[in-house]
Amino acid sequence: MLTISVTVTKEKEVYSVTGNEELGSFPLYSQEEVDHSIQKANQAQKKWAKTEVYKRADILHDWADRLAAKKEQIGEMISKEVGKNRSSAVKEVVRTADLIRYTAEEGCRIHGDMLRGDSFRGGSSKKMAMVEREPLGVVLAISPFNYPVNLAASKIAPALMAGNAVVFKPASQGALSGQLMIEALLETELHHDTVQCITGKGSEIGDFLVTHPQVSMITFTGSTATGQSISKKANMIPVVLELGGKDPAIVLDDADLDLAADQIVSGAFSYSGQRCTAIKRVLVDEKVADKLSEKIAQKVDGLTVGNPEDDAVVTPLIDPNAADFVQGLIDDALQNGAELVTGNKREGNLIYPTLLDHVLPHMKVAWEEPFGPVLPIIRVQDEADLVSIANESDYGLQASVFTANVQKAMDIGAKLNVGSVQYNAKTERGPDHFPFLGAKNSGLGSQGIRRSIESMTRDKLFVLNM
Ligand SMILES: NC(=O)C1=CN([C@@H]2O[C@H](COP(=O)(O)OP(=O)(O)OC[C@H]3O[C@@H](n4cnc5c(N)ncnc54)[C@H](OP(=O)(O)O)[C@@H]3O)[C@@H](O)[C@H]2O)C=CC1
Numbered sequence: 097m098l099t100i101s102v103t104v105t106k107e108k109e110v111y112s113v114t115g116n117e118e119l120g121s122f123p124l125y126s127q128e129e130v131d132h133s134i135q136k137a138n139q140a141q142k143k144w145a146k147t148e149v150y151k152r153a154d155i156l157h158d159w160a161d162r163l164a165a166k167k168e169q170i171g172e173m174i175s176k177e178v179g180k181n182r183s184s185a186v187k188e189v190v191r192t193a194d195l196i197r198y199t200a201e202e203g204c205r206i207h208g209d210m211l212r213g214d215s216f217r218g219g220s221s222k223k224m225a226m227v228e229r230e231p232l233g234v235v236l237a238i239s240p241f242n243y244p245v246n247l248a249a250s251k252i253a254p255a256l257m258a259g260n261a262v263v264f265k266p267a268s269q270g271a272l273s274g275q276l277m278i279e280a281l282l283e284t285e286l287h288h289d290t291v292q293c294i295t296g297k298g299s300e301i302g303d304f305l306v307t308h309p310q311v312s313m314i315t316f317t318g319s320t321a322t323g324q325s326i327s328k329k330a331n332m333i334p335v336v337l338e339l340g341g342k343d344p345a346i347v348l349d350d351a352d353l354d355l356a357a358d359q360i361v362s363g364a365f366s367y368s369g370q371r372c373t374a375i376k377r378v379l380v381d382e383k384v385a386d387k388l389s390e391k392i393a394q395k396v397d398g399l400t401v402g403n404p405e406d407d408a409v410v411t412p413l414i415d416p417n418a419a420d421f422v423q424g425l426i427d428d429a430l431q432n433g434a435e436l437v438t439g440n441k442r443e444g445n446l447i448y449p450t451l452l453d454h455v456l457p458h459m460k461v462a463w464e465e466p467f468g469p470v471l472p473i474i475r476v477q478d479e480a481d482l483v484s485i486a487n488e489s490d491y492g493l494q495a496s497v498f499t500a501n502v503q504k505a506m507d508i509g510a511k512l513n514v515g516s517v518q519y520n521a522k523t524e525r526g527p528d529h530f531p532f533l534g535a536k537n538s539g540l541g542s543q544g545i546r547r548s549i550e551s552m553t554r555d556k557l558f559v560l561n562m
């Protein structure tokens with residue numbers, strides 16, 4: 097059992113998603129304690145910013161090695177705490193170690209510019225500007241439950257590499273996994289005050305954190321509602337948001353349907369659909385819809401369903417509210433005339449993978465993000481409608497286009513109002529050095545290792561007048 101020990105008065109227990117096993121507890125920080133921690137981070141940042149870049153990189157490499165060495169222990173905690181199957185949970189730790197290593201290397205390659213004054217009309221060659229990248233100060237990193245280690249480290253590592261201190265607020269269900277990751281970091285030579293792990297309910301301490309005058313930048317991943325509220329409260333500081341999605345898989349009549357079905361099922365149902373980048377709707381050309389629906393159904397029926405420790409693909413959702421929400425979307429669609437192809441079975445928080453066909457625009461499941469294992473198929477007659485229905489969503493994270501025609505793929509991709517378009521493959525974030533961003537209600541700013549480091553620095557000019 098893990099107990100995060102700091103001198104705070106209240107504690108919150110954490111239970112496993114399945115089995116109700118008590119996994120440990122985390123402190124519920126008061127505003128005074130939050131304030132104290134931020135002050136410490138702010139102080140520590142001044143020294144950390146002066147630490148040589150190669151030494152920062154060495155510390156990050158050490159952190160990565162320590163995480164990798166603890167992959168089984170941390171993977172087990174992730175698996176129990178957020179209900180992710182064991183092999184994916186261990187992979188999350190390994191992926192995180194790789195992300196940290198790449199961040200350490202990339203951070204060493206980020207250099208400023210040198211500008212000549214006389215390259216602007218009327219300017220003088222006697223004037224030269226050296227443009228350096230400076231850290232911002234204290235970065236507030238808020239992460240969601242679904243990747244409690246990876247989505248936290250993907251903020252913490254670039255912030256540190258850029259010379260910032262970090263205040264890390266993990267999701268409450270995920271805080272113990274986050275804490276194990278931080279413990280590995282604090283085993284390195286990093287001064288402990290440089291990273292502050294602040295736990296507590298977002299609804300209680302969130303506003304205080306977000307509006308704290310010593311927070312210089314906010315990087316947030318989570319729901320659109322929380323992200324939008326944060327961006328309204330942040331007071332003239334940069335904010336990077338990675339939010340919800342409703343990624344479509346657009347399937348044209350010339351697509352390789354076996355490939356499409358394979359990618360759609362793995363994109364939609366891995367970790368029970370609790371991924372922002374999960375495929376959350378299929379928009380298919382009517383001419384091939386029957387065939388595609390049948391192929392998807394076959395694969396859905398082959399998915400393993402059960403507990404995380406059995407390494408099942410579809411496991412119980414994070415909490416009863418999440419399961420009720422998904423069930424509500426299924427019920428609404430069926431009441432409104434959608435066809436149930438397979439699924440719609442529930443045991444507690446475990447929702448069996450559910451495929452709905454003939455979904456129409458008046459059904460909630462056509463537009464809302466389920467964050468669960470339900471996939472609607474929307475049949476479309478006209479190719480132009482594929483794009484317009486895709487773009488009608490409030491979200492704009494990613495989209496997949498399945499077709500054999502490269503020209504068509506590029507034309508459709510250019511019209512989609514999303515952060516990334518994947519051709520003939522599922523939507524996904526990785527590899528982690530690619531830029532990762534959402535349009536519309538799916539985000540603000542860009543992540544991905546280099547972009548993240550850049551978002552956590554600002555230009556500073558030193559102008560030489562000779
Ligand atoms: N685009 C992307 O990269 C990703 C997007 N997501 C999206 O996140 C959602 C699921 O994640 P979930 O964890 O439920 O998201 P939430 O928005 O509920 O929570 C995310 C984080 O914000 C904290 N929080 C809650 N309220 C506040 C507040 N008022 N101020 C500051 N912080 C607050 C939470 O703390 P606490 O847990 O204590 O409430 C948690 O740490 C889905 O919509 C999904 O699409 C998820 C992953 C990736």
Ligand SMILES: O=C(O)[C@H](O)COP(=O)(O)O
Nearest residue numbers: 243371372373524525526
């Ligand atoms: O939080 C999420 O859902 C992730 O950002 C998605 O990452 P993945 O595409 O690598 O699963």
